[in-house]
Amino acid sequence: MLEIQNLSLNLGGKSIICDLNLHVNKSEIHGVLGKNGTGKSTLAYLIMGVSNYTPTAGRLIFENEDISGLSVSRRAQLGIGLAWQEPARIEGLSVRDYLMLSGKSRGVKQVDDYLSMMGLEPAQYLDRDIDNTLSGGERKRIEMASILAMRPMLAILDEPDSGIDILALPSLLEGIKEMNKQGSSVLLITHNEKVVEMAHRVSVMCAGRILKTGAPEQMNLWFKENCQPCVHVNEPEKEGDKR
Amino acid sequence: MINYSIEKEYEGMIDAYQKAGGDRNALLGEGAARLVIHENKVLGQNGVEGIKIETREKETGVDVNLIIEKGAKIPHPVHLCFGVLPKEGLQEIIMKVDAQDNSEVSVIAHCIFPNAVKVIHKMDADIEVGKNARFDYRETHYHGDYGGIEVIPKAKVKVGKGGVYQSSMVISQGFVGKLDYDFEVFCQEEAVAELVVKAYGKGVDDIKVWEKIHLDGAGARGLAKSRLVLGDKAKAEVKGETYGNAPYARGHVDCIELVNGTEAVATAIPVVSVTNDKAKVTHEAAIGSIDKKQVETLMARGLDESEAVDIIVKGILK
Numbered sequence: 365m366l367e368i369q370n371l372s373l374n375l376g377g378k379s380i381i382c383d384l385n386l387h388v389n390k391s392e393i394h395g396v397l398g399k400n401g402t403g404k405s406t407l408a409y410l411i412m413g414v415s416n417y418t419p420t421a422g423r424l425i426f427e428n429e430d431i432s433g434l435s436v437s438r439r440a441q442l443g444i445g446l447a448w449q450e451p452a453r454i455e456g457l458s459v460r461d462y463l464m465l466s467g468k469s470r471g472v473k474q475v476d477d478y479l480s481m482m483g484l485e486p487a488q489y490l491d492r493d494i495d496n497t498l499s500g501g502e503r504k505r506i507e508m509a510s511i512l513a514m515r516p517m518l519a520i521l522d523e524p525d526s527g528i529d530i531l532a533l534p535s536l537l538e539g540i541k542e543m544n545k546q547g548s549s550v551l552l553i554t555h556n557e558k559v560v561e562m563a564h565r566v567s568v569m570c571a572g573r574i575l576k577t578g579a580p581e582q583m584n585l586w587f588k589e590n591c592q593p594c595v596h597v598n599e600p601e602k603e604g605d606k607r
Numbered sequence: 608m609i610n611y612s613i614e615k616e617y618e619g620m621i622d623a624y625q626k627a628g629g630d631r632n633a634l635l636g637e638g639a640a641r642l643v644i645h646e647n648k649v650l651g652q653n654g655v656e657g658i659k660i661e662t663r664e665k666e667t668g669v670d671v672n673l674i675i676e677k678g679a680k681i682p683h684p685v686h687l688c689f690g691v692l693p694k695e696g697l698q699e700i701i702m703k704v705d706a707q708d709n710s711e712v713s714v715i716a717h718c719i720f721p722n723a724v725k726v727i728h729k730m731d732a733d734i735e736v737g738k739n740a741r742f743d744y745r746e747t748h749y750h751g752d753y754g755g756i757e758v759i760p761k762a763k764v765k766v767g768k769g770g771v772y773q774s775s776m777v778i779s780q781g782f783v784g785k786l787d788y789d790f791e792v793f794c795q796e797e798a799v800a801e802l803v804v805k806a807y808g809k810g811v812d813d814i815k816v817w818e819k820i821h822l823d824g825a826g827a828r829g830l831a832k833s834r835l836v837l838g839d840k841a842k843a844e845v846k847g848e849t850y851g852n853a854p855y856a857r858g859h860v861d862c863i864e865l866v867n868g869t870e871a872v873a874t875a876i877p878v879v880s881v882t883n884d885k886a887k888v889t890h891e892a893a894i895g896s897i898d899k900k901q902v903e904t905l906m907a908r909g910l911d912e913s914e915a916v917d918i919i920v921k922g923i924l925k
Contacts, residue, residue, distance in 0.1 A: 414903055436906040437915075445907060452904040456922025465918070466908045493922075514908055 371422030395563030443517030467513030627749030668699030690719035754782030796824030808841030851886030
C-alpha cells in the first residue's frame with residue numbers, strides 16, 4: 365500500500381530524515397517506535413505532504429502512485445488521513461461539523477458512535493467547538509474519532525497516546541483496532557512500547573532512519589536492549605559501531 | 608394597485624431576508640414583534656404586548672421609535688428587516704430605543720442589500736437601557752457580490768444601573784463595501800456592555816470600526832470585541848476604546864484581524880484608559896495570517912485549500 369523509497373529531508377542544513385525505506389502492507393497496523401527527536405513526526409508530515417516538509421530526495425508510492433508532489437488535499441482524497449500529535453484548535457468549528465466533514469457522506473448516528481468509541485459522550489461534545497476550551501486529551505480523542513469517520517485507506521496516527529490519561533487509553537486502543545477492522549491500514553507512530561504491541565509489524569526508528577523491522581515483541585526487546593541505553597541518541601550510527 | 612405594489616415589495620424583502628439566513632415565518636406570523644422597511648417605506652409592522660413600535664416615513668428613510676415598556680419581558684425576539692433591493696438608493700434609519708427599567712428584549716435585525724451597486728445605508732441610533740433592563744441586539748448583513756454599498760451605523764447608548772446592553776454586527780456574506788461603524792456606550796453602576804463586530808472583507812472593501820465604552824459607574828463592565836478577516840485588497844482599521852472611570856470597573860478590548868493574501872491591510876488601535884485607581888482595563892490585539900496548521904488539518908480530511916480557509920473564516924466570524 366505505502367512504499368517509501370530512500371526518503372531524505374534536510375532542514376536548516378541538518379539531516380532530519382536520512383535515506384529512509386519503509387513498506388506498509390494493506391490491512392496492516394505498522395508501528396514506528398522511536399525515542400523523542402528521531403524524526404517520527406517528520407515522517408508523518410512527509411507522507412501527508414505538509415508544507416515545509418518537501419523531501420530532499422526519495423519517493424513516496426501510495427497504491428502504485430507516486431504521491432511525492434501532491435498536495436495535502438489530494439493525498440487525503442486518495443485515502444491518506446493524519447491524526448496530528450498536537451491537533452489544531454479551530455474557533456467556531458463544532459465537533460459535529462469537524463466529524464461530518466471528515467466523514468462527508470456518513471450520517472450523524474455514526475458520528476455519535478465514533479465519539480462514543482473514543483470514550484466521549486456525544487451529547488456533551490457534538491455542539492462544542494474544537495477550540496481552546498477542550499483539554500489536550502479531549503482534542504486528541506476527537507482527532508481519533510475524525511479518523512474513524514474519515515475511514516482512510518491509510519491512517520497515520522502520530523503519538524495517539526500522548527496526553528491521554530491512563531483510564532482513556534483502552535478506548536483509544538480499541539479505536540485503533542476498529543479503524544483497522546473498518547479496512548484502514550494504520551501507521552502507528554509512538555515511543556510507547558505497550559501501545560506498539562497491538563501492531564502486526566514494528567519498525568524501530570533512530571536518527572531519521574529505520575533501523576530494523578519485525579514482530580512487535582522482538583522489536584520491543586531490541587529497542588530496550590539497543591536504543592534505550594544507546595549513546596548515539598538521534599545521531600547516525602557510525603561505521604563499525606555495535607548495535 | 609398601490610396595495611399590489613406593496614405586496615410585491617414585501618414579498619421581495621421576505622425572499623431576500625430568507626436568502627440572508629432569516630426565518631421567513633418570523634416576518635409573516637403574528638406572534639412576534641416585527642418591522643420591515645424597504646428604502647423609505649414601512650412594509651410591515653407588528654407590535655406585541657409590552658412593545659410599541661412607532662414609525663414615520665421621510666423622503667430618504669424612516670424614523671423608528673422602539674419602546675419596551677417597564678418590566679416587560681418579551682418572550683420572542685423582535686425581528687427587524689431593513690433593506691434596499693434596487694441597485695441604487697439611500698436609506699436613513701433614525702432609531703430611538705427606550706428599553707425601560709426591568710424590561711428584557713432580544714432584537715434580531717437583518718439588513719439586506721443583495722443588488723447594491725450604489726446604495727447608502729445609514730443608521731443613527733439613540734438607545735437607552737433602563738435600570739436592570741436587558742437589550743440584546745444582533746444585526747446581520749447581506750450585501751451581495753457587487754460591493755457597491757456604504758454602511759454607516761452610529762449609535763449612542765446609555766445603560767442604566769444594573770442594565771445589560773449587548774450588540775453584535777456581522778457582515779460575512781457578499782462584499783462589505785464601505786463600512787463606517789461608530790458605537791459609543793456609557794455604562795452606569797453595575798451595568799454591562801458588550802460590542803462585537805465581525806466582518807469578512809474582500810475585493811476593495813474598506814472597513815472602519817470604532818467601538819467606545821465608558822465605564823462610568825462603580826462595578827460597570829465592558830467588552831469591545833472585533834473579528835475581521837481580510838482578503839484581496841481589502842483594508843480595515845479598528846479602534847477599540849475602553850475607559851475605566853469608576854471603582855471596580857472592568858473592561859477589555861479584544862481585537863483580532865487576520866489577513867489572507869499579500870495585498871490586504873489591517874490596522875488595530877486599542878485604547879485603554881483608567882481614571883480611577885480601582886478600575887482595571889485590559890486589551891489584546893493581534894494581526895496575523897490564517898493559521899497554516901488549521902488549514903492543513905482540514906486539508907488532511909480531503910478539503911481543498913480554499914474550502915478549508917472558508918471554514919476557518921466562517922468559524923472566526925460565527
